[in-house]
Amino acid sequence: MDDITILDAVERYIRGEMNPDERLHFENLRKTNPDIDQLVVEHTLFLQQMNRFGEWKKFKQGLHDTHNSLTEQGTINSDKLKGKAKVVYLWKRYKRVTAIAACIAGVTALAISTLIWSMSPKPDNEKLQDLSREFNKIKSEQVRQKTDVNKLKDQIQSGPTTTNTAQIEFKSGGTGFLIDNKGLMITNAHVVKNSRNIRVFNIKGERFNAFVVKLDMARDVAIIKIDDDNFKLSAPLPYSIRKTTSDIAEPIFTLGYPRDEIVYGEGYLSAETGFNGDTLSCQITVPANPGNSGGPIFNHNGEVIGILSAKETQTEGAVFAIQSKYIYKALDELKKNSIYQNVKVPAKSTLDGLDKVQQVKKIRDYVFMVKGD
Amino acid sequence: MKQEINEQALLKGLAGNDKKSVDTIYRENYNMVQLLVINNNGSADDAKDVFQEAMIVLYEKARSGTFELNCQIKTYVYSVCRRLWLKRLQQLNRYPSGLDELETLVPVEDEIEEHEKRNTEFDMMDKAISNLGEPCKSLLEAYYLQKRTMLEIAANFGYTNADNAKNQKYKCLMRLKKIFFTHYKNGST
Numbered sequence: 001m002d003d004i005t006i007l008d009a010v011e012r013y014i015r016g017e018m019n020p021d022e023r024l025h026f027e028n029l030r031k032t033n034p035d036i037d038q039l040v041v042e043h044t045l046f047l048q049q050m051n052r053f054g055e056w057k058k059f060k061q062g063l064h065d066t067h068n069s070l071t072e073q074g075t076i077n078s079d080k081l082k083g084k085a086k087v088v089y090l091w092k093r094y095k096r097v098t099a100i101a102a103c104i105a106g107v108t109a110l111a112i113s114t115l116i117w118s119m120s121p122k123p124d125n126e127k128l129q130d131l132s133r134e135f136n137k138i139k140s141e142q143v144r145q146k147t148d149v150n151k152l153k154d155q156i157q158s159g160p161t162t163t164n165t166a167q168i169e170f171k172s173g174g175t176g177f178l179i180d181n182k183g184l185m186i187t188n189a190h191v192v193k194n195s196r197n198i199r200v201f202n203i204k205g206e207r208f209n210a211f212v213v214k215l216d217m218a219r220d221v222a223i224i225k226i227d228d229d230n231f232k233l234s235a236p237l238p239y240s241i242r243k244t245t246s247d248i249a250e251p252i253f254t255l256g257y258p259r260d261e262i263v264y265g266e267g268y269l270s271a272e273t274g275f276n277g278d279t280l281s282c283q284i285t286v287p288a289n290p291g292n293s294g295g296p297i298f299n300h301n302g303e304v305i306g307i308l309s310a311k312e313t314q315t316e317g318a319v320f321a322i323q324s325k326y327i328y329k330a331l332d333e334l335k336k337n338s339i340y341q342n343v344k345v346p347a348k349s350t351l352d353g354l355d356k357v358q359q360v361k362k363i364r365d366y367v368f369m370v371k372g373d
Numbered sequence: 374m375k376q377e378i379n380e381q382a383l384l385k386g387l388a389g390n391d392k393k394s395v396d397t398i399y400r401e402n403y404n405m406v407q408l409l410v411i412n413n414n415g416s417a418d419d420a421k422d423v424f425q426e427a428m429i430v431l432y433e434k435a436r437s438g439t440f441e442l443n444c445q446i447k448t449y450v451y452s453v454c455r456r457l458w459l460k461r462l463q464q465l466n467r468y469p470s471g472l473d474e475l476e477t478l479v480p481v482e483d484e485i486e487e488h489e490k491r492n493t494e495f496d497m498m499d500k501a502i503s504n505l506g507e508p509c510k511s512l513l514e515a516y517y518l519q520k521r522t523m524l525e526i527a528a529n530f531g532y533t534n535a536d537n538a539k540n541q542k543y544k545c546l547m548r549l550k551k552i553f554f555t556h557y558k559n560g561s562t
Contacts, residue, residue, distance in 0.1 A: 004543045046550055047517070053498045054518035056491075059390055059432055063425045066392070066399045076403040 006036065010043050129313045130190045131174070131258075131293035170371040175256040175295035176200060176224065177304070178366045179241065179327065179345050181233050183226030185210065186327055187294030187370050188309050189217050195372025198224060203262055203364050206230070210370075214334045219280055220309050220322060221330045222294075224370070238362040239296075240349040242303040242324045246282070248272060253356065254286055254308055256295030257369040264360055265292075267319075269305075274320040275312060281320045282306060288319045294370060297321050302351025302359050380446050388435035399428070402447055406454045414462065423461065427453040430481075430488045444479050452481045460485075501552040509545035516542060 012018050013026050030037045070076045174191035178184065185200065192198055198210045208228035215222050246269055253266045267286030274281030284297060288311050297306040306321030334340045351359045386394025403424055410420035427450050502510055508530060515521045515529070527538035 004539060007543060007546070008539070042550075042554070046553060049494070049498065049553070050517045053495050055390070056429070056495050057499075057518065059429065060425070062390060062392065062395060063399070063428055066396055067403075067421060067425070070396065070400055070403070075400050076407070 006039070007043070010036070010040055011047070013040065014044055014047060129290075130188070130310050131288055131290050131308065170199070170373050171195070173257070173291055173369065173371045174293035175291065175308075176368045176370040177255075177294075177296040178233075178237060178368070179223075179331075180343055181236055182343075183208075183210075183228075183231055184213070184340075184343060185224050185226060185368065185370075186296075186307060186330075187222050187224060188307060188322075189215050189220045189222040190309075191294050191370055192222050192224060192372050193217065198370065198372045200224075200226060200368040200370050202368055213340070214330055216326075216330050216333075219326045219330065221307065221326055223330055223334055237346045237366060238350045238359075239298065239302045239304055239366070240346045241327055242299070242305045243328060244325065245272060245323060246299060246305045250305075251300055252284060252286065252297050252305065253360075254288075254292065254295050254297050255360065255364060255367045256288075256292035256308065257367075258289035258291035260369070262364055262367065262369075263292075266356075270318075275310070275318075278320075280326060281309065281322050284308075284319050284321050285317050286319055296363075296367065297324075298359070298363070302349040302354070302363070383446065384431075384435040387432055390432075395428075398431070398446060398450075399424075402450045405447070405451060409451070409454060410458055413458065415458065419458070419461070423454050423457050424450075426457055426488070430484055433488065433491065434484065449479060449481070452479045453485065456481050456485055497556050498553065501549060501556070504552070505545060505548060508541070509548065512538075512542055513545050513549060 009018075009026060013023070018026060030040060067076075172191055172195065174187055176185045176187035176191075179186050192212055193215065195212075198212065200208050200210050202208075208226045208231050210224045210226045210228075213223050213225050248269055248271065250269045251266070252269055253264065255262055255264055257263065265287045267284055269282060270285045271283035273279055274283055284306070286297075286308075288308060292308050293310070295308040296304045297308055299305050303324075304327070305324050307324070307327070308319065308321050310320045312318040312320070328345075331343060331345065335343060351362060354362075383394050383398055387398060403420075406424040406427070407417060407420040410423055411417065415423075430453050431446070431450065502513065505513070512526065512530065515526050516523070521529075523535040523538055523542070526532075526542075527535045530538060532538040532541070
């Protein structure tokens with residue numbers, strides 16, 4: 001007997017399909033052969049389980065059908081939640097989710113608006129402050145009125161003789177520094193842009209007339225020239241002007257006129273570019289105030305590496321300087337004019353190796369206060 | 374008294390998988406369960422699942438013969454569903470919004486435990502048969518579940534004679550029994 005026949009017999013035996021003779025024969029076989037006995041027990045268990053499984057499956061399927069037919073008949077209202085019941089149901093089910101989603105949405109909205117607010121570019125003029133001294137308009141207006149009154153008084157007192165002692169009322173001020181022995185001077189364009197008359201004052205307070213020879217608004221560089229018979233230099237310029245870009249962390253110092261006295265400031269070069277990545281300028285860290293505009297920035301060798309021009313209003317300590325190579329650019333353009341063809345800028349600094357005090361002592365005579373009306 | 378006889382008859386019908394009885398019990402109890410589930414963070418689909426589970430519990434109970442219903446079918450079904458749904462909510466980590474503890478309930482913990490055990494067994498069997506692939510799945514289902522004769526099967530499945538079908542069935546059966554007894558031993562130890 002092969003396995004298939006045995007199994008067949010076992011199944012028939014379990015189901016009670018054998019006739020009495022066969023059954024007797026099989027029961028004898030079962031007694032004598034433990035393997036067959038084992039198979040019968042095992043297979044009985046299996047068939048039982050199979051049967052119950054079959055019934056379970058059938059019942060489940062029946063339930064499913066019942067559910068569908070009853071739903072179709074409308075006897076039970078499954079899946080027929082509509083109108084108010086549906087809304088109530090959905091609300092009950094999703095209210096926690098909704099609340100969480102609303103919280104997340106709120107937080108996200110706040111975060112995004114904060115981010116946008118902090119990252120969106122503000123108009124530059126709000127952030128950058130030109131460091132020229134803008135004299136209060138109303139104040140100058142008052143002064144002007146006062147002088148008018150004085151003039152009238154003078155006229156009344158001295159009769160109809162005309163007086164030519166016209167006084168200039170300065171509206172803006174800054175700093176400038178000489179770049180040649182004949183009185184050419186560099187300052188910021190924004191210091192002198194609206195001025196008809198320009199006066200420069202040296203450290204001793206001596207006053208000289210000057211006029212604009214070149215105004216480069218894009219680079220904020222102005223070249224002015226002292227035009228005064230009294231102007232005379234005792235010694236050649238001690239400093240030179242650097243042609244290349246300087247390195248970060250280089251120590252620097254500046255001289256300027258934020259008040260009526262020359263003021264020394266010390267710091268370092270902080271970044272190779274200026275405000276918002278502007279490649280014309282560089283960022284320095286140095287105390288700067290209105291009036292410092294146009295002041296020279298020196299490195300430790302006594303070379304001019306830049307022109308102090310502006311500071312960022314919202315960031316403490318971020319001051320910007322125009323890189324010195326643009327002085328040369330402005331000069332080159334100026335040299336196209338035949339009068340200025342022979343301008344000579346000192347090529348070498350004589351300040352190298354001196355200490356700061358000595359350097360400043362030598363430089364300060366060449367740094368001027370610039371005022372314009 | 375009359376109602377009691379009625380319910381006994383229903384249970385008897387249920388035990389024999391009588392469609393009319395099943396329909397009646399279904400109709401009389403489903404809406405109650407759906408209300409219970411929906412009022413406690415569930416959906417209509419959840420209600421259907423829970424209710425059908427309870428029906429199976431009742432079916433097995435009725436079939437066992439030893440079942441004496443000492444309360445209404447309604448109360449029994451409600452108790453089972455409530456228990457099942459609470460369990461489901463705990464598994465899903467949702468909070469039951471205050472299922473009323475004061476409702477009349479009959480203890481059903483043992484039945485549910487038994488039911489779950491049975492469920493896993495049958496799920497395992499279902500999986501084992503599905504994993505056999507065709508034609509084994511259809512062949513064994515036809516023979517053992519639908520109780521068709523080998524001759525019918527041979528004709529339906531395109532075997533030249535019943536012996537060929539038997540041969541194929543034997544191979545399939547051996548595979549299934551192997552899977553079944555491995556799981557059975559693992560499950561029972």
